[in-house]
Amino acid sequence: MNDARNHLLVTNRLYDVIISEPSNPWVAGAAGLFTRDFFELARSRLAGDGLFCQWVQLYELGTQEFRAILRGFTSVFPEVHVFRVATDAILIGSNGTTPLRLERILARGGPRIEADLERIGIHTPAELIAHYWVGGAELRGSLGPGPVNTDDNMLIEFTAPLRMLARSQSDREAQARELATMFAGHTTGIASHLGLVEADRPGQSSFYAGLAAASVAQGYADTGVLYARRSLEIERNPAAARAYGEALALGGLPGEALKWLGGAVREFPRDTGLWRSLVTLERSAQDWAAVRRDARTLTGLDPQDRPARYWLGESLFRAGERAAALLTLEPLAPGAWDGGAAPAARAPATGSDNALPEETVADLGFLIGSLRHSAGHPEGSIAPLRMYLRLRPADRTARTILADALEKTGRAREAEVERRRLGADSAAQAARRLAAAKAAWDADPPEKVRALLEEAREFAPDSDEVAFLLARACVRTGEAPRAARLLEEFLDANPDHPWAVGYLGQIDAADGRAERSRLLAERYTALTGRRWQVIDDR
The missing domain is CATH 1.25.40.10 (Tetratricopeptide repeat domain)
Known part of the structure; x- marks a missing residue:
């Protein structure tokens, strides 16, 4: 392995493609890969129709620093195009012998390339081309005169960190908005480069x-x-x-x-x-009268449109028309909310535009649960409200309705648990039981520790520490399936909490669910940048 810049200095080899993907432009060492001098070196090692690709992280740069990099880049390469991906920019430089043309982009496709692009969520040529930002004469004309980042001044390395650290959160948000619009009025996008018939x-x-x-x-x-x-x-x-x-x-x-x-x-x-x-x-805009009017039109055009039916039911609920809202929303309820299989009319549509997003399904749980409860059907309100509270555990209104429904259906113990979570001292109650469980972790029987943690969770169902220790206590008492269910429920309400992802992957590996374990391990690494360290709770 050699330093890439030094390698280009000492080799006479010419390359078809050179990709530079260093760290942030202001980081010492990496900063030397964003200067005009480096771009000149890279161009000298390109074949005649070669391409140079430079990745630039924008989330800690201002427009002034980005312009300084772009001035150096455009002063070196005759042909330059800039793409953007979220908070990053990708600069493509060439000797001007490879203009962008739609037919060339389409001709370069194939199963391997398509599969690689699909892996990052790009499924069509339009989804790829949409990332194009600015290039050619439009880019050069928008930069204007100003400083250039060079080996002599190392402008970005010395000025960007100071500006970054001196900015408040509101300054950084304003900076991001300024970056996103810095070429507004100066670019026609990729339109002038495609050569459409x-x-x-x-x-x-x-x-x-x-x-x-x-x-x-x-x-x-x-x-x-x-x-x-x-x-x-x-x-x-x-x-x-x-x-x-x-x-x-x-x-x-x-x-x-x-x-x-x-x-x-x-x-x-x-x-x-x-x-x-x-x-x-x-x-x-919370214009519920307009929502009701136009959602009704939409359901008239397509009676099977599930989001439109949800919007209509939601607007009726907001208007206080509870009976009409319940009648409208009931066909959307999953069969599990009724304790049986869903009828065919409730089956989710296969088209993605007609499927209800997960968060909408959760809100549907609150609407149907509260509407069934007020209509005198407490038994039917329990399942949708529980589902809603898994994703919205802090909603006191929903929890109050659930506790009342449980009470009315003779489930006093469960109602008491829900009311505990509503208590003003619920956090303190959970903290006391958590402290007792931690003190008893190695000294007392694991069943006692688990019981303390179960009680703590009744007071604080969304606590990371309580959920983590309870999952571990379940494994210690031979209840790994219970631990897995607990973690699945926790991740439903709190996606991508690393400890839950990692520990669930560990449990899956121990229980032979190799594929999900592998996916969870990869997700943990993506979230934290390191591998999960196995915890011995067996």
Whole structure:
């Protein structure tokens, strides 16, 4: 293994592709891989049609520092294109002999490349191209004169850390917004580089509409607006109209987005996608009268539209029309909430647009649970409220309703547990039992420790420390399946807590569930940057 920059200094070999993926631009050592001098060295080792790729982490850079890097990069490479991925940028430099063309991008596909892209959530050419930010003359024209990061001044290494540490949280948020919009008004995206067939106007319009939708899905409001507008200029179509409205909302213009989408549904009154986007914005604005009106229109267009039925039921609930809300929402309830198999009408639709998100299903649990309870059906309210509280354990209203439903159905002990969790001293009660369990961990029988932790969890069901020690106590008493269920429930309510991911993977490995154990181990490493250290609780 050799230092990459030193290797390029001493070799005469030319490369088709050089990829530089160092740490942050201001970190000592790595900083030397973001200077104009290094870019000149890298270009000198490229083959005639070679490509140089530079990864730049933007989350701790300001626009001034990023411009200093870009000025050096564009001064070296005749052809430059910039892509963005979340809080990172990817710079592509070449000698100008490999222009971007759509047909070349499509021709480079194949099963292996497609599988590799799918692994990172890219399934179509549009989803890949949507990451394009700016390039060519537009990039050079937007940079203007200013400092360049070089080996002599090491501008980024010495100035970026000071600015980063001196900024408050609000400053950093403002910096992120400034970075996200730094090329607004200066880029037409990838449009001018693709070379689409001019004669195929419907094909162009459809392509740009898909590109606009993909840009919005990735969180890029600026190019989403550009591509949607271009599609609509070529040919009016509902897909581009929807993407344009969503891009306006994403860009912080919800009022304009509502106005636009309101006009779009009049232009394309049978397009369910447009109605969905409109109702989504109306929900965000908590305009429940508008939600009720437009969700009812949407269910009329597609009676099987599950999200639309949920929105209609939710709006009726907000309006106090509880009987109508329950009648509307009941067909969405999973069969498990009734103690039996769900009828066919309740089966989740296979299309992703028609499936209820997990969080919506949780909120559905509260709506149906509370509506059944108020309608005099406490038994039917218990399962949906329990499901809701697994993901929203701090909701006191839902827990109060659940405790009352348990009481009314003769389950006094369970009702008492729920009321304990509502008590003003629940945290103190949990802390006392937790301390006693920890003191008894090695001295007393494991069954006693487990009993103390079970009591502590009755007072604090969302406590990491209580849940972790209780899972370990279950393993110590030979109840590994109980420990696994506890961890699964905890992760449902608290996704990606590393200790729960790691320990559940350990239990799975011990019990022979090799595939899930492997996936959980990989997830733990991704979350923490290290491997899980096995805990001996057997």
